[in-house]
Amino acid sequence: MPRVETGERLVAAVRRLVADLFPGGPPFALRLWNGETIAPATEAPPAGVWIRDPRALARLLKDPPDLALGEAYVAGELEVEGDLEALLGALERAAPALSPARLARALKDAALLRRELSRPGLAARLRGRLHTKARDRQAIQHHYDVGNAFFSLWLDRWMVYSSAYFPEGDEDLDAAQEKKLRHTLKKLRLKPGEHLLDIGSGWGGLGIFAARNFGVRVTGITLAEEQVGFANDWARREGLSDRVRFLLEDYRDHRGTYDKLVSVGMAEHVGRPMLPRYFRAAYDRLRPGGLFLHHVITRGPVPSRFGGTLATGEFLKRYVFPDGEILFLWEHLKAAEEAGFEIRDVEDWREHYAKTLRHWVKRLGDRWDEAVALVGEGRARVWKLYMSVAAYPFAAGHLSIHQVLLARPDAEGRVPLPPSRADLYAG
DSSP: OOOOOOSHHHHHHHHHHHHHHOTTOOSSEEEOTTSOEEOOSSSSOSEEEEEOSTHHHHHHTTSOHHHHHHHHHHTTSEEEEEOHHHHHHHHHHHGGGOOHHHHHHHTTTOGGGOSOOOOOSOSOOOOSSTTOHHHHHHHHHHHHTTOHHHHHHHSOTTOOOSOOOOSSSOOOHHHHHHHHHHHHHHHTTOOTTOEEEEESOTTSHHHHHHHHHHOOEEEEEESOHHHHHHHHHHHHHTTOTTTEEEEEOOTTTOOOOEEEEEEESOGGGTOGGGHHHHHHHHHHHEEEEEEEEEEEEEEOSSOOSSHHHHOOSHHIIIIIOTTOOOBOHHHHHHHHHHHTOEEEEEEEOHHHHHHHHHHHHHHHHHTHHHHHHHHOHHHHHHHHHHHHHHHHHHHHTSEEEEEEEEEOOOTTSOOOOOSSSGGGGOO
16 A cells, blocks of 8 residues: 655645635644644634644545545544634635645645545445435434433433524523423413424423423424433333323324424425425324424525535535435425415524534533543544534524424414414513
8 A cells, every 4th residue: 555645745735725725824723743833823823723644635635625624533633623613714714715626736746645545434324215214214313323322411401402592692501402492382382281293303302391391292203213212211200101202203104183293403304305295294294273383404694605615515414414405494485385384483593503502512522531432432523523513604694593383274264373472472
C-alpha cells in the first residue's frame, strides 16, 4: 500500500488553501498533524481545528466535503474545539470561494493521498425500495435503536427527542420540554376521556404526560422496537397501562378512530412521495370535528451559501437519518389540504430548536465517558457532530421547524375551537 504523503509539499498545499480562502488569516486556529499552527486572524478565535491525520485531507479528494469532513471527525482524524456554530458561520462566508474542484487543485501535489480509505463502519445499510414498510423500519431502527440508555444520558426527564419550548428564554431543558409538551397538547384542546393517537410516539413521554395531565387515553405507534418496550414499561410504572399503550406499527397499517392526533418529529422520515399517503392516513384515523397537531422540521427562509456541492447532506443520510427528507412547509400544507384537512394555525419554532440542540450537545459532553462506554467512541462522535452542526442552520434560518394545527371539519363544516388563541397562554 502506498504511503500517505505527509511532508512539506502537503503542508504547503494546506497553507496555500487557507491563504486563498482567508486572505487576512483564518477566523479559527488551525493545527496540523506535524504540530504546525496556522495563526488565526483574531487573538481570541471562537474555535480551533486540529487536523490530526492527513487522511482527513485524503477524504476531500474522494468524497463530497460534508461527508469527507464528517467521516474524518468520526474516525478521529479531525478535531474541533470551541464554538462550532461560529466556525460554520465563518466557513459559510468563505463558501463562495470554495468548491470541490478547488480543493482538489489545492492538494494536487499531494497525489499520494489518493490511497484506499476505510469508512468508519457506522453507516446505515438499508435494503429494499425507498419508503417501503420494511425499509422505513430499518431506517428508523438505525437511528432510534442505538440504545435507550444512551439517549437517557442527555435527553430530559420526559425523554423528548424534539425541539423544546423556551417562552421565557432562560428555562433549563427539563422545564422547556415540559412547557413544550403542555403547549403542544393544549393546542389540541384535549378533554378528559378523549382518545389521542401519537404517530411516532418515541419513548412515550408525550403520551404519558397527556394521560397524567389531561386525563385522556393514548395509543402511540412507532417503528423503533426499543422505544416500544421502554414506553410500555414506563406506562406500567406510572400505573397507566389501562389508559396508555404503545405499539410497534407502521402508520400505514394502523386502524381505529380517534378524537385527536399528534405527530412530533416523525414526518421527516416519511419522504416526499409518501407525504399525501401520510396525511390521508391521518385524516382517516381522525373523527369528524377532530384536531391533528403536526410538528415537523422544514426548509428555512434563508438559502445556505454552502450550496449543494459543499453541503450535500450525504453524512446525515448515511450516518444519522437514512432516507430522511426535509421539505418546504408549503409541501406539507398542500398535502394536508389535499387530504381534506383545514389549516387552523401555524407556529415557527426554529430558534427554540437551535437552543435545544445546544442543550443536548452540552449534556452529551458532560457525560461523554458514559456515552462512549455505551455505544463506542465512533457512534458517540456521530451524535456529537450531528447535533453540534445542526444548531447552526436553525439559528441561521437555513432550517425551520413548524407546528401546524389541522382540523377535520364535521359534515356541517364545524370545528370546536375557541375564537382566539387566548386559552393557550392562560394558566
